[in-house]
Every structure is written in structure tokens, then in C-alpha cells.
Amino acid sequence: MKKINEEDTSIKISPEEIQSEFYKILLKYGFKKRKALQCSEIFTQNSVDGVYTHGVNRFPKFVQYIKDGWINVNAVPSLKSSVGAIEQWDGNLGPGILNALHATDRCMNLAQKNGIGCVALSNTNHWMRGGFYGRKAAKKGFVFIAWTNTIANMPAWNAIDNRLGNNPLVIALPYKDDVIALDMAMSQFSFGAMELKALKNERLQVFGGYNKKGKLTDDPSEIIESKRPLPIGYWKGAGLALLLDILAAVLAGGLSTYEISRQKAECAVSQVFICIDLKKLNNYSLIASTVNNIINDYLQSSPVNKKEKIIYPGERTSANRKKNLQDGIPVLKSIWQEILNL
Amino acid sequence: MKKINEEDTSIKISPEEIQSEFYKILLKYGFKKRKALQCSEIFTQNSVDGVYTHGVNRFPKFVQYIKDGWINVNAVPSLKSSVGAIEQWDGNLGPGILNALHATDRCMNLAQKNGIGCVALSNTNHWMRGGFYGRKAAKKGFVFIAWTNTIANMPAWNAIDNRLGNNPLVIALPYKDDVIALDMAMSQFSFGAMELKALKNERLQVFGGYNKKGKLTDDPSEIIESKRPLPIGYWKGAGLALLLDILAAVLAGGLSTYEISRQKAECAVSQVFICIDLKKLNNYSLIASTVNNIINDYLQSSPVNKKEKIIYPGERTSANRKKNLQDGIPVLKSIWQEILNL
Numbered sequence: 312m313k314k315i316n317e318e319d320t321s322i323k324i325s326p327e328e329i330q331s332e333f334y335k336i337l338l339k340y341g342f343k344k345r346k347a348l349q350c351s352e353i354f355t356q357n358s359v360d361g362v363y364t365h366g367v368n369r370f371p372k373f374v375q376y377i378k379d380g381w382i383n384v385n386a387v388p389s390l391k392s393s394v395g396a397i398e399q400w401d402g403n404l405g406p407g408i409l410n411a412l413h414a415t416d417r418c419m420n421l422a423q424k425n426g427i428g429c430v431a432l433s434n435t436n437h438w439m440r441g442g443f444y445g446r447k448a449a450k451k452g453f454v455f456i457a458w459t460n461t462i463a464n465m466p467a468w469n470a471i472d473n474r475l476g477n478n479p480l481v482i483a484l485p486y487k488d489d490v491i492a493l494d495m496a497m498s499q500f501s502f503g504a505m506e507l508k509a510l511k512n513e514r515l516q517v518f519g520g521y522n523k524k525g526k527l528t529d530d531p532s533e534i535i536e537s538k539r540p541l542p543i544g545y546w547k548g549a550g551l552a553l554l555l556d557i558l559a560a561v562l563a564g565g566l567s568t569y570e571i572s573r574q575k576a577e578c579a580v581s582q583v584f585i586c587i588d589l590k591k592l593n594n595y596s597l598i599a600s601t602v603n604n605i606i607n608d609y610l611q612s613s614p615v616n617k618k619e620k621i622i623y624p625g626e627r628t629s630a631n632r633k634k635n636l637q638d639g640i641p642v643l644k645s646i647w648q649e650i651l652n653l
Numbered sequence: 654m655k656k657i658n659e660e661d662t663s664i665k666i667s668p669e670e671i672q673s674e675f676y677k678i679l680l681k682y683g684f685k686k687r688k689a690l691q692c693s694e695i696f697t698q699n700s701v702d703g704v705y706t707h708g709v710n711r712f713p714k715f716v717q718y719i720k721d722g723w724i725n726v727n728a729v730p731s732l733k734s735s736v737g738a739i740e741q742w743d744g745n746l747g748p749g750i751l752n753a754l755h756a757t758d759r760c761m762n763l764a765q766k767n768g769i770g771c772v773a774l775s776n777t778n779h780w781m782r783g784g785f786y787g788r789k790a791a792k793k794g795f796v797f798i799a800w801t802n803t804i805a806n807m808p809a810w811n812a813i814d815n816r817l818g819n820n821p822l823v824i825a826l827p828y829k830d831d832v833i834a835l836d837m838a839m840s841q842f843s844f845g846a847m848e849l850k851a852l853k854n855e856r857l858q859v860f861g862g863y864n865k866k867g868k869l870t871d872d873p874s875e876i877i878e879s880k881r882p883l884p885i886g887y888w889k890g891a892g893l894a895l896l897l898d899i900l901a902a903v904l905a906g907g908l909s910t911y912e913i914s915r916q917k918a919e920c921a922v923s924q925v926f927i928c929i930d931l932k933k934l935n936n937y938s939l940i941a942s943t944v945n946n947i948i949n950d951y952l953q954s955s956p957v958n959k960k961e962k963i964i965y966p967g968e969r970t971s972a973n974r975k976k977n978l979q980d981g982i983p984v985l986k987s988i989w990q991e992i993l994n995l
Contacts, residue, residue: 392935395767396738399935425737427771429929454900469961470954482896484903493896495889517869517887525957527859543886545859547837550966554824554835557947558796561826562929564936567943569950585927587771587904593734593741594906601909605899608911612812615867619811624892 322647323639329367330355336370336653340377341384346409353408357440358640361631364503365440367642371649373439381578382406382436388413391433391564396425399564402435404579411438412447414584419453422586430584433565437577442494442625444584445483449490454587455483460559460568462577465498466539467553468546473538476568477501478555483625485589486602492625497552498540505531505540559583664989665981671709672697678712678995682719683726688751695750699782700982703973706845707782709984713991715781723920724748724778730755733775733906738767741906744777746921753780754789756926761795764928772926775907779919784836784967786926787825791832796929797825802901802910804919807840808881809895810888815880818910819843820897825967827931828944834967839894841883847873901925 333351342350354373358366376382386405390398398417402410414430421428438444438459448455461476475497483492500508500519508515509531518527520534520541527541534540542548560567565581589598612621635641675693684692696715700708718724728747732740740759744752756772763770780786780801790797803818817839825834842850842861850857851873860869862876862883869883876882884890902909907923931940954963977983 394933394935395769397768397929397933425767426739427737427769427927429769454904467951467954467963469957470963471957472955474951474954480893482893482900484896484899491896491899493892495886495892499886499889543889544837544841545885547841547885550835550837551822551824553947553951553965554826554833557826557833557944558824560943560947561931561936561940562796562934564934564939567947569947585769587739589903591736591739592904592906593736594903597906598903601902602899605895605902605909605911609809609816609895612809612816613814615811615813621809621812623895 320644321641322644324642324647325639326355326359326636329358329640329642332650333370336374336650337384339653340374343385346385346406349412350406350408353412353439353443355640357443358642359632359635360440360442360628361635362440362442363641364501367640367650368646369439371646371653373437374653376436376576376578379576381576388432388435396421396427397429397431397562399562400430400432402432404434404436407436407438407580410435411441411444411582411584414582415444415448415455415457415586418584418586419448419451419588422453422588423591426591427585427587429562431559431563431565432582432584433563434579435565435582436580438582440494441479441481442483442492445481445492445494446490446625446628448586449483449485449492452485452589454589455481456585457481457583458555458559459582460556460566460571460580463568463572464502464540465542465549465552468542468549471539474569475542475549475552476556476571477540478552478559478568480551480555484602485599486606486623487599489629490625491602491606491623492628494624495543497542497548497555499543499548500531500540502535502540505534509535662986663983664986666984666989667981668697668701668978671700671982671984674992675712678716678992679726681995682716685727688727688748691754692748692750695754695781695785697982699785700984701974701977702782702784702970703977704782704784705983706843709982709992710988711781713988713995715779716995718778718918718920721918723918730774730777738763738769739771739773739904741904742772742774744774746776746778749778749780749922752777753783753786753924753926756924757786757790757797757799757928760926760928761790761793761930764795764930765933768933769927769929771904773901773905773907774924774926775905776921777907777924778922780924782836783821783823784825784834787823787834787836788832788967788970790928791825791827791834794827794931796931797823798927799823799925800897800901801924802898802908802913802922805910805914806844806882807884807891807894810884810891813881816911817884817891817894818898818913819882820894820901820910822893822897826944827941828948828965829941831971832967833944833948833965834970836966837885839884839890839897841885841890842873842876844877844882847876847882851877
């Protein structure tokens with residue numbers, strides 16, 4: 312594989328310029344103004360937060376999906392059923408970002424009324440970065456738990472072929488003037504992360520999968536070749552991925568990983584959102600100090616290596632935001648050119 | 654470490670005999686009849702299901718906790734607050750099994766009324782095997798999601814000292830005439846499992862932690878010595894463990910892992926139970942076939958090794974039940990003697 316130096320080919324572009332370019336492109340592909348604004352903002356903010364894989368870098372693929380007809384740009388979700396604190400919505404193959412935003416809003420609304428709320432969404436598209444919705448709900452004072460199923464991209468435990476999705480799980484809640492937000496797929500590394508490492512000729516930090524000979528390996532090229540990425544915790548992550556898929560399909564009345572995988576593209580996925588309104592709880596006034604105390608204790612951990620700071624999930628985001636807002640968002644020249652050509 | 658052969662010292666005892674012995678002992682330690690019956694049944698059934706570590710093998714420790722005053726045998730949970738579909742209960746340091754049973758019942762009740770329900774329980778004791786409550790709710794047609802925090806027994810990522818609990822997470826739902834039930838701690842292996850392997854002079858199946866030199870190892874003795882077990886998926890399981898602890902403490906208004914760890918014993922833990930009543934959903938009539946189809950596809954995975962069957966979470970339980978009901982429950986002679994002396 313060719314060795315590249317990312318720095319050589321990376322340029323810095325202001326969030327405003329990126330968002331404005333996205334907005335123009337989305338209008339061109341049929342988005343209404345308000346929706347083009349929302350989508351372009353979230354793609355941009357994901358990159359500001361440092362999640363480039365589901366921000367700027369993913370935008371060309373999103374547009375390709377629109378061109379190929381997998382995403383109905385102006386479809387809106389429709390309510391299928393409502394029972395108590397649960398709503399089931401059909402995403403009607405609209406843009407995954409807008410459907411997930413809608414589901415998050417509905418879910419917070421249900422939680423405001425019932426303490427806890429659940430929205431299950433069928434027939435939707437990739438939400439890009441689940442952490443975005445988690446952060447949004449957490450900033451408004453909610454506990455947020457959500458997951459999505461995906462195309463099959465990971466084997467069951469003791470299996471060779473991919474029949475499980477890596478089904479990202481998001482958990483977020485308020486913390487100080489920010490949030491704690493965990494956003495994790497069930498695979499140890501995404502294929503995107505492994506491809507980047509492979510291009511740079513780097514090894515993974517830990518084993519990331521099996522090679523073709525069935526040996527655990529930290530060589531990303533070998534895993535890309537074998538298509539056998541490792542679930543987190545081996546049999547445990549595989550089990551959790553299976554359960555998240557079943558619950559998504561069952562609760563949303565939507566497609567499961569094996570059905571998604573039989574289509575020609577990863578679309579019509581199923582998602583579950585659960586919100587809890589912390590303000591409704593009797594102990595609300597104590598919650599901020601409970602969270603502070605836990606994080607304070609956690610951050611007092613003795614580091615293995617003093618250079619590696621102990622951080623909580625989502626902590627890097629603030630630093631990324633600060634840097635990217637100041638310096639601009641790093642974008643590979645080739646990707647920016649691809650976007651300008653859309 | 655001394656090498657043992659478990660088979661040499663293991664005897665088979667009928668579930669009836671075990672339960673009857675537990676019942677007598679619990680009466681002796683002050684349990685009311687109905688509670689002694691419930692507790693003795695669950696300890697026995699956990700062993701029938703093959704979860705010996707949280708069945709018969711754990712019973713002497715449970716009694717020791719009673720003797721030491723950590724468990725109030727006749728305390729009952731009291732309602733702290735109720736808002737919509739959420740209830741917060743104080744476990745009043747009663748037996749963890751009985752508190753968890755109560756929370757599961759209340760949670761199913763809330764789900765029957767609201768589609769989804771949540772019970773958060775503070776000040777409770779070890780629930781032994783969370784999968785028991787998951788199976789119970791799933792058999793009644795509910796999705797069950799629950800977790801507990803624990804004493805600190807796992808380091809944060811990049812840390813040496815234990816400030817996280819392994820905080821088991823349970824997810825269960827109905828499947829055919831049985832259930833699918835995932836019951837997983839956030840550590841790759843429990844200390845109980847590692848101690849057993851060490852006694853048998855066996856290696857772990859995969860890396861289970863770091864040794865004193867900071868190297869990943871599959872030697873259980875080295876991990877017991879270093880006290881650095883591995884979270885599932887390294888930083889991911891550590892992050893999930895942290896979030897589960899925060900949510901348990903916040904939602905229950907109870908103690909968090911760092912507070913539990915400052916006590917002289919692992920007691921007054923916090924737990925969260927979430928149930929969804931599948932019968933309430935519009936697509937209820939299709940759910941059984943959705944789950945069947947997913948599992949059918951999953952079980953068609955190509956095995957790495959034809960001797961290792963692909964199984965779904967909880968599948969082993971039925972086989973264990975059948976064998977143990979027929980042959981009796983395997984119990985180490987020394988443990989049975991310890992129980993008879995209680």
C-alpha cells in the first residue's frame with residue numbers, strides 16, 4: 312500500500328466556508344432551504360468537533376447516495392404509532408441526519424411528559440455521527456441513549472463471514488457547561504480508521520481483527536483483506552451488536568442488519584432513541600454534583616504513562632472545537648476538490 | 654499456584670436438596686418464609702442455569718454479608734419518587750435479589766401502562782445474576798435492559814489503579830418459547846473466572862489484562878497479581894463502564910462506584926431497570942418472526958472451527974438447565990461442606 316503523509320495534502324478551511332459550500336450543493340440537489348441549512352450545519356459541526364469521518368470526509372458519499380436515489384431529500388418522517396411514552400416513526404428514506412434530529416426532538420418531548428421517552432425510527436438513513444444528537448439532548452438536560460443498526464460488517468464470534476453490524480451506541484448526559492458523550496461502534500476499529508492507518512503504513516494500537524490465516528493482528532491491511540474486524544471484547548461485543556440490531560428492528564418495526572445487507576446500499580436502517588428528563592427527577596438539584604464527583608475521582612486515576620492524559624468520553628471534543636474554530640478545519644485537498652466538483 | 658482438578662472434588666446435588674438447604678439456612682438467619690423461599694429459589698436456579706459463580710458458589714459469601722450486617726434481611730424497598738414512567742426506589746440495604754425482583758416487577762408494571770418504564774434503585778445489594786431478572790421479564794413479553802454498578806475493580810483506560818466498576822449490563826427479550834439474554838460485565842474476564850483458570854493452571858482464551866510490567870497477558874495469575882484486568886474493547890469498555898456508573902448513581906440518586914469502594918464491603922449499589930412492553934407495539938404480531946429471522950441468519954454464520962458452534966447470547970442456558978436438572982448441580986465438595994456448616 313502506498314505511504315502517504317496526511318499533512319502534505321491537508322488544507323485548513325473555515326467552518327463558514329465549508330458550511331456555505333455544503334448549503335449550495337444541497338440546494339442544487341433539491342433540498343429545501345431550511346433542511347439544507349440543518350444538514351450543512353451538522354456535517355460542518357461534526358468536523359469542527361473532530362469527527363472528520365462523519366463530517367466533511369463523508370459529504371461526497373452522502374451526495375452520491377442522493378444521486379443514486381437512496382436518499383429522498385425532501386421526505387419527512389411520519390408517525391406510525393404512539394403508545395404512552397413510545398412513538399414509532401417511519402423515516403421514509405429521508406436524510407438520516409434530519410430524521411435523527413426529528414426523533415431526538417420527539418424523544419425529548421416524550422421524556423418531558425413521561426420522565427422517560429422512546430422513539431423508534433424505521434426506514435431511515437445513516438445518521439452520520441450519533442454523538443451529535445446525544446450532545447444536543449444532553450445540553451438540554453436529558454440523558455440520551457440511542458443506537459442504530461448498520462449493514463453487516465463484522466462476524467459473529469467464532470465466525471468468518473460478516474453477519475453483524477457494528478451498530479454504534481451513544482450515551483450522553485450533561486456535565487458542567489458541556490456534556491459527557493460516549494459514541495462507540497461495536498467493532499474495535501472502523502474500516503475508515505483502519506484504511507487511514509494502512510495508508511500511513513501504521514499499526515493499530517491493539518489487535519483489530521483476524522488476518523486471512525486466522526491470527527489476531529494489529530496490521531490494518533491484513534484486516535481489510537480478511538474482512539474480519541474484531542468486536543470489542545470478542546464474544547461480548549458480538550453479542551451486544553446482535554442485541555442492538557434485534558432491538559432496533561423489533562422496536563422500530565424496521566429492517567435488521569441482514570435485511571439491510573441484502574440491498575444494494577446501506578439504507579433503510581433502524582434506530583432507537585431513549586431520553587430521560589433529569590429535571591423531572593426528585594434528586595435533580597444533586598445530579599450535577601454527583602456527576603462532578605464521579606468525574607473528579609475518575610480523573611485522579613494514576614496514568615500508566617504520564618504523557619497519556621486520562622480523559623472522559625467526549626472530552627476531546629472541546630479541544631477539537633477550539634482548535635478547528637481558530638485554525639480552520641483540516642481537509643484533504645483531494646476531498647475538498649471533490650466537494651467543489653459536486 | 655497449586656494445580657487442581659475440579660472434577661475430582663465436585664459432587665452432583667439435586668436442585669431440590671440445594672434449595673431446601675438454602676431455605677433452612679435463610680430462615681435461621683432471620684428471613685421470613687416467603688423471602689427465604691424466593692432467595693433460595695433464585696440462588697438455586699442460577700446454578701441450574703449454569704451460572705455457578707452467582708448461584709451455589711456465592712451463597713456462603715451472601716450469608717457472610719448477612720452475618721457482617723451488610724444486608725438487612727427483612728428490609729423492603731421504599732418508593733422515593735414517581736414521575737410518569739419512572740420510579741426511584743430505596744433498597745434500604747435489603748437482599749439484592751429481592752430488591753431486584755421488586756424493581757423488575759415495578760418496571761414491567763410501568764411498561765404495561767406507558768409502553769416503556771424505568772425503575773432506578775439506590776441503596777441495594779448485589780443482584781447476583783442480572784440475567785435472572787432479564788429472563789423473567791423477557792418470558793413475560795418484555796424487552797429488558799438493566800445494569801448495576803459495583804465496587805471499583807477495573808482501571809480507566811491508560812490508568813493503573815482501579816476506579817471503574819465492571820458494571821454488568823443485561824439485555825433480554827423473548828425468543829421462541831425461550832429468551833435471548835445477554836448478561837455481560839465490562840471487564841473481559843471476571844476475577845472469579847481468572848482465579849478458576851489460575852487454579853487449573855490454564856491460560857485465558859484471549860488477553861485478559863496487563864501484568865505488573867505493563868504488558869498485555871493471557872496469564873490469569875499475572876492479572877490477579879497486577880490487579881489490572883482489561884475492559885472489553887480497551888478504551889470503549891472503560892468508557893461504557895464509566896457511563897453506566899454515572900447513570901446508575903444519577904438516576905437512582907444512589908452511590909457511585911467510587912463511593913461504594915470507600916465502604917468496607919460492596920453494598921449500597923445503584924441499579925437501573927428499563928422495560929418495554931412488546932405487546933403494546935403496533936407491530937407486535939410481527940415481532941416473533943423478526944427475531945426468528947435475525948437469529949436464523951446469524952446461526953448460518955460460517956464457523957472458524959466446525960467444533961465451535963455459533964450460539965446466541967443465553968443459548969447455553971437451556972442445555973445447562975437440561976443437564977443439571979437431570980444429573981444434579983455440580984458443586985465443589987468443599988463449598989457444599991461450607992454451606993452445610995452455615
